[in-house]
Amino acid sequence: MTSPLDTPDDDWWNTKINRRESLWLGISGLWSILIFGWMSAYTRIGDQNPIGETFETSPEEFQQAISEYQSAASERDDGAIVPADTDVYIAGLQWQWLGTPVVLEAGTEYDMHLSSLDVQHGFSIRPRDSLSKHMNFQILPGYEWVLPMEFDETGTYDIVCNEFCGTGHRTMHGTLEVVEEL
Amino acid sequence: MTLLTSDDDYDDEGFRTCSVTGLDIHQTAEGPVKLFGLTAVIAMLIGGIFALTVATTRWEVIGLLGPGDFYQHLTLHAWNLLIFWMVFMEIAILYVGGPMVLGRRLPLTIAAKAGWVLMVVGALVINVSVFTAGGFPNENAPLLTGYVPLESPPAFYAGVVVFILGAVVAALPFFLTLWRERREFPSRSLPLVAFGAFITSIIAFEALVGGLIAFVYALLWRIDVLGSVDAAFYRQMYWTIGHGSQQINLAAMVTVWYFLTHVVGGAEVVSQKVSRTAFILYLFFINLGAAHHLMSDPVVSSGWRLFNTSYAFYGAAFASMIHAFAIPAGLEAGRRKRGKGGGLLGWLTSAPWTNPVFSATIFSIILFGFVGGITGVVMGQMQVNMTWHNNFATVGHFHGTVAVGTTLAFMGLVFFVIRTMFKRQLAFPRLASLQPYFYAGAMGIAVLMMMYVGLLYGIPRRTVSIVQNIPGTNFDFAAAAPLFAILGVFAILAIVAGAAFLLVAVASLLVGDRVTSPADNADLVPDGGAEDEGKPLHAYEMRGTFFFVLIFMAVFVLSYVANWWFLSELWSVGL
Numbered sequence: 001m002t003s004p005l006d007t008p009d010d011d012w013w014n015t016k017i018n019r020r021e022s023l024w025l026g027i028s029g030l031w032s033i034l035i036f037g038w039m040s041a042y043t044r045i046g047d048q049n050p051i052g053e054t055f056e057t058s059p060e061e062f063q064q065a066i067s068e069y070q071s072a073a074s075e076r077d078d079g080a081i082v083p084a085d086t087d088v089y090i091a092g093l094q095w096q097w098l099g100t101p102v103v104l105e106a107g108t109e110y111d112m113h114l115s116s117l118d119v120q121h122g123f124s125i126r127p128r129d130s131l132s133k134h135m136n137f138q139i140l141p142g143y144e145w146v147l148p149m150e151f152d153e154t155g156t157y158d159i160v161c162n163e164f165c166g167t168g169h170r171t172m173h174g175t176l177e178v179v180e181e182l
Numbered sequence: 183m184t185l186l187t188s189d190d191d192y193d194d195e196g197f198r199t200c201s202v203t204g205l206d207i208h209q210t211a212e213g214p215v216k217l218f219g220l221t222a223v224i225a226m227l228i229g230g231i232f233a234l235t236v237a238t239t240r241w242e243v244i245g246l247l248g249p250g251d252f253y254q255h256l257t258l259h260a261w262n263l264l265i266f267w268m269v270f271m272e273i274a275i276l277y278v279g280g281p282m283v284l285g286r287r288l289p290l291t292i293a294a295k296a297g298w299v300l301m302v303v304g305a306l307v308i309n310v311s312v313f314t315a316g317g318f319p320n321e322n323a324p325l326l327t328g329y330v331p332l333e334s335p336p337a338f339y340a341g342v343v344v345f346i347l348g349a350v351v352a353a354l355p356f357f358l359t360l361w362r363e364r365r366e367f368p369s370r371s372l373p374l375v376a377f378g379a380f381i382t383s384i385i386a387f388e389a390l391v392g393g394l395i396a397f398v399y400a401l402l403w404r405i406d407v408l409g410s411v412d413a414a415f416y417r418q419m420y421w422t423i424g425h426g427s428q429q430i431n432l433a434a435m436v437t438v439w440y441f442l443t444h445v446v447g448g449a450e451v452v453s454q455k456v457s458r459t460a461f462i463l464y465l466f467f468i469n470l471g472a473a474h475h476l477m478s479d480p481v482v483s484s485g486w487r488l489f490n491t492s493y494a495f496y497g498a499a500f501a502s503m504i505h506a507f508a509i510p511a512g513l514e515a516g517r518r519k520r521g522k523g524g525g526l527l528g529w530l531t532s533a534p535w536t537n538p539v540f541s542a543t544i545f546s547i548i549l550f551g552f553v554g555g556i557t558g559v560v561m562g563q564m565q566v567n568m569t570w571h572n573n574f575a576t577v578g579h580f581h582g583t584v585a586v587g588t589t590l591a592f593m594g595l596v597f598f599v600i601r602t603m604f605k606r607q608l609a610f611p612r613l614a615s616l617q618p619y620f621y622a623g624a625m626g627i628a629v630l631m632m633m634y635v636g637l638l639y640g641i642p643r644r645t646v647s648i649v650q651n652i653p654g655t656n657f658d659f660a661a662a663a664p665l666f667a668i669l670g671v672f673a674i675l676a677i678v679a680g681a682a683f684l685l686v687a688v689a690s691l692l693v694g695d696r697v698t699s700p701a702d703n704a705d706l707v708p709d710g711g712a713e714d715e716g717k718p719l720h721a722y723e724m725r726g727t728f729f730f731v732l733i734f735m736a737v738f739v740l741s742y743v744a745n746w747w748f749l750s751e752l753w754s755v756g757l
Binding site for chain 1: 203204205249250253283317318319322323325329331332370371372373374375412413414417440441444445449450451452453454455456476477478479480481484488492495496497499500503504507508511512515516559563564565567568569570571572573637638639640642643644645646647648652653654655657659661662718719720721722724725727728731735738739742746748749750751752753754755756757
């Protein structure tokens with residue numbers, strides 16, 4: 001019987017498969033392996049990987065780390081933070097991005113230390129003049145994520161929160177400025 | 183409740199033979215199927231009302247709601263449509279796929295009733311607690327996810343626990359049915375639809391256990407039994423049910439595809455071996471997909487992410503591609519066998535396109551595959567996920583799977599149940615016939631717009647009035663406004679099409695002509711039941727299907743390449 005509502009014939013396992021179906025099994029199987037292979041290879045050969053070290057922390061500890069970072073950093077005339085070295089600290093806090101605005105240099109690899117001091121937030125960043133270029137990361141309280149980033153284009157980058165974090169969620173915004181040379 | 187228990191044609195043992203499917207249906211199974219189906223339709227009505235308020239808020243030209251109300255409405259939209267409409271339908275599908283297909287009675291009917299009561303109580307508690315939540319700081323709307331440590335009303339978490347327990351209890355009679363079948367016929371294979379329902383039930387069980395862990399954990403924290411919560415642990419457990427429940431939808435929907443293409447289109451199973459293997463792959467691998475939500479997260483290692491997001495080397499995506507061939511091929515071969523398939527696509531053009539059960543099923547298959555399926559795999563690639571995570575494109579993905587794919591299949595199933603179990607003709611037959619076209623078209627376009635605003639403009643999901651104005655900065659997303667206009671119009675049209683479904687369904691139940699004899703439902707039987715036992719099924723041509731899957735693969739490859747190109751244009755990030 002070939003109805004999906006009936007008990008199949010006893011030898012259903014040995015019934016032949018149509019050659020086009022076999023061919024499709026081959027094509028889709030090959031494609032499955034290929035896309036896994038590419039994703040895996042890209043962690044080695046690609047420049048964009050959401051991979052960084054995670055450290056357990058607490059809101060108090062991270063707050064402390066930010067304070068130390070900010071006192072070591074200098075401040076530009078407009079109040080933007082200029083980090084002392086290549087470590088950059090940004091924390092989500094209902095409803096602002098602590099550690100912004102910050103000024104970075106194009107072509108330098110920074111370690112972005114990301115965490116939250118209260119609830120979960122979404123770190124969503126894009127250059128202002130090119131909205132289609134965006135990256136989005138989940139930010140968790142209790143965990144510090146160190147993501148290396150190297151910007152190659154100068155300009156203003158806007159950071160919005162894209163994880164719901166309470167009534168004021170939509171107002172949560174910060175900027176990062178990338179300049180040719182600091 | 184006469185609607186649910188009209189029993190004039192059962193024999194002495196409580197069985198009747200369905201004139202459309204030929205199944206022996208016992209009255210103990212039929213009542214619960216109707217009850218769960220009807221409850222699902224009511225959930226759809228509630229969720230649909232909130233769809234309207236959500237859509238008209240995000241279309242900022244209207245901008246209906248402020249932030250406080252919006253998050254509540256969004257939560258209710260999600261829970262009623264994504265969870266209650268789906269899960270009530272799925273319990274009904276288990277009772278169809280188990281007792282009805284096997285020609286058995288539903289055992290333990292008390293569990294079916296108790297499960298239904300628990301699920302309804304849970305759903306009501308969730309709805310009321312969200313609707314009356316006070317807002318910031320400790321009664322935030324939970325949205326679908328209830329991400330800790332953002333605090334929502336404790337009753338919400340309790341309601342979820344009750345609902346999940348109800349679903350487990352309601353599934354027990356199904357498991358017992360299969361147990362008894364195996365005891366009675368130890369060496370007999372299950373029919374494919376029953377097999378699919380069985381796989382669905384195991385996937386569901388895993389998801390529900392994960393959900394219990396997540397929500398009991400959150401509840402204990404909310405009522406101060408636990409002093410603190412771990413956001414990463416919660417995310418991992420939450421997504422066991424959060425994405426697992428969508429895998430239940432998938433497996434149930436695929437089962438419904440095999441069922442409905444057969445009963446109203448004349449499809450047959452071209453290879454039991456291949457289709458069953460695909461279900462087995464689902465069983466082993468599909469729930470790993472829960473990891474899709476943790477691709478852009480800290481904490482989980484990249485090896486863990488690569489293995490899980492790929493369902494262990496794409497075992498489950500491979501399975502879906504198998505069904506993508508097997509189901510249309512079943513239709514093609516089944517129809518060719520009965521002389522209904524001239525040329526490349528004659529089997530399709532000669533199909534019963536005016537029957538909404540058929541058209542809804544076919545649109546579900548096409549749109550789920552092309553829109554929901556492809557995007558799911560592409561956005562589930564670990565690196566590509568950075569450009570999808572939490573933006574509107576994600577919303578587009580799951581509307582492609584659930585709102586277009588699964589919902590259309592279930593709409594078709596509801597129409598079918600109205601005809602064959604409630605024994606009513608569809609009211610407004612012309613509208614009923616057009617409804618799947620209208621819904622698939624409008625929702626399909628709305629879904630594409632959701633993806634475009636997400637990918638091309640990086641518009642966040644789950645937020646309110648952000649396009650025109652973000653308070654405190656001169657930055658905005660106004661460039662996306664034209665696409666939002668298209669999205670707004672088509673979202674509203676899709677909601678109207680959804681309302682047309684409800685109108686037809688409810689009017690049919692209340693005032694539809696009664697189906698009194700097999701002749702009244704004869705139009706549902708494909709080609710009047712024409713049979714031609716010719717050569718074995720695998721020997722029939724499947725080139726029409728092959729043509730379609732090649733188009734599918736081309737679109738898949740193009741989307742894949744486009745998304746990776748898009749990603750490679752970004753600045754460098756990561757180790």
